[in-house]
Amino acid sequence: MSSSVQRKRIRKDPAARRAEIVDAAAAVALAEGLECVTLRRIAEELAVRPGLISHYFPSAEDLVAEAFGSAATGELDRLLPAGHPADTPTGLLARFLARTSGEAYDAISRLWINARHLSRYRPVLRDRVAQQEAAWRGRLETLIGDGVAAGEFRTADPRTTAIQILVVLDGLGVHANTATPERPAAVLRMALTTAERELDLPQGALDRTAE
DSSP: OOOSOOOOOOOOOHHHHHHHHHHHHHHHHHHHOGGGOOHHHHHHHHTSOHHHHHHHOSSHHHHHHHHHHHHHHHHHHHHSOTTOOSSOHHHHHHHHHHHTSSGGGHHHHHHHHHHHHHTTTOHHHHHHHHHHHHHHHHHHHHHHHHHHHTTSOOOSOHHHHHHHHHHHHHHHHGGGGSOOSOOOHHHHTHHHHHHHHHTTOOTTTTOOOOO
16 A cells, blocks of 8 residues: 655755756766766766756756866865965965875876867867866966065966976876876976976975875
């Protein structure tokens, strides 16, 4: 005999539901790649019907782009918080470089490689990659500019210096997709060496253990 009392369903606020979907998609993207971000897969992750996902993201392409954007923004906020907490520009840059050198950074490195490859064929993702590149470049450029203003760094072009550092980090990130058994210390330190040279800092000025 069926019960006449139905379990009350709790409806989530649309903004909260959308955020939940994006968070789940970003987690899948980081762990398995953007190709695995599908409406059905995210529905399975959240134990809901695929129709609920398509209500918020009618196109899977939009969800893929949102997943990448969320993951990349979250990582940027962790590595180099906006507004800069109480620390010197040198300390903030040292912490940023420490956190982006090593295995802890491999997941986001793989995601960037994945996104740039797929963006060749996916216009929505291509736009999101461009937005994220500008965000990362802008935040690092601002930090370098702050260091110049404080007399800690010396460079005539903070933007170019920021791009140089990010290009080195991108190159190092390629190792995350290879079977390289170990990364020599000199290679791991390439981003620090580049930053110290371009900012007229003494060797070792940016050495810092990741926190």
